[in-house]
Amino acid sequence: MAYATSRFAENGYHPTSVAEIVQGLGVGKGVFYWYFASKEELFLEILRDAQRQLRRRQEAAIADEPDPVRRIELGIRASMAWFDQNREVVKLLQFASTEERFAPVLRRGQDVAVADTARHVKEGIVEGRIRDLDPFVLSHAVLGVTGHLAREFVHERSQSVDDVAEVAVAFCLEGLLGGK
Amino acid sequence: MAYATSRFAENGYHPTSVAEIVQGLGVGKGVFYWYFASKEELFLEILRDAQRQLRRRQEAAIADEPDPVRRIELGIRASMAWFDQNREVVKLLQFASTEERFAPVLRRGQDVAVADTARHVKEGIVEGRIRDLDPFVLSHAVLGVTGHLAREFVHERSQSVDDVAEVAVAFCLEGLLGGK
């Protein structure tokens, strides 16, 4: 599955043939279809796995932080770190979002992640520390910033994860204008 | 090209065959290869066209607004409106960013757009109205928020463009914490 992930990420899902995967692995085609029902099923498995991993990572990072705003910040940093260490998978997730047939799986995972963040946002709103806007939209905004900055600066431009995460947090919390 | 765009957006680039496109158009295959060197070339043409359109739209919206911060805001609203009216193309742009071979064209267009925004951000920093962080990172952050919110709420959840744009602007300018 690791090898398939890197092939898919490098060549794209469609241009990567099952023959190519099994050949690179030095096994026969039969063994592929023994473990996976189809090429699509393998891809979905990779997707589900990735989402599970990311979620665990976020939960671990947030663990026992009581402050909702700090929790959001830790979530951003944890996501950024995971994006950094799983570039290939990030590419696959992005590709998956462009194909209707992968949407359901993707959607489920993203909804879970957003719901997590939204909970903290809601808490923040109740505490009067976060402005009273739709928590789901705000969560998605955070997710959008984090993902995009990770792809553009950590992946493409190889900038330091911490530096990018720093700016991402600053931007998400106080926008362009805030923060002295 | 319009028909091809909708086929690509609905079925994906790879799964859509040239035969399918020309059949849907009621023409022979030869006419396709008379006007386009290859399937890939057609796709690139669509991409370039889209980027040109979006850029024109943004420039028109910003036109003669002197305030850099207002310019950024108008840019966000214009982008959001364009994303709303060009869902198919947005999908294609997103797909293109996952395939190495389309990256160069995509990159060039995005760099131009980001450079535009970054100019306004820089002005804002000079005026002391925007915090002193890397203007390119901030511009990408704005772009990330706008694109993601458009896809998630305008495209997927069919929410009103204006409402989403409103939140996007609020978030970009003042983040989660700011704004009363």
Added chain:
DNA sequence: CCCGTTCTTGACCGGCCGGTCAAGTTCTCC
């Protein structure tokens, strides 16, 4: 009215692709 250019057709080609399957080989448990 004719001839060269532009444009159009669709059968065809070589090649690849996802998936199957008959034929093994290896493992496991009695």
Added chain:
DNA sequence: GGAGAACTTGACCGGCCGGTCAAGAACGGG
């Protein structure tokens, strides 16, 4: 040690795909 389950092989299949091309049709200037 034997029998059945678990696993592995790779040739093979039907089908599709991007792209070519010989054969025209339509057009346009002289």
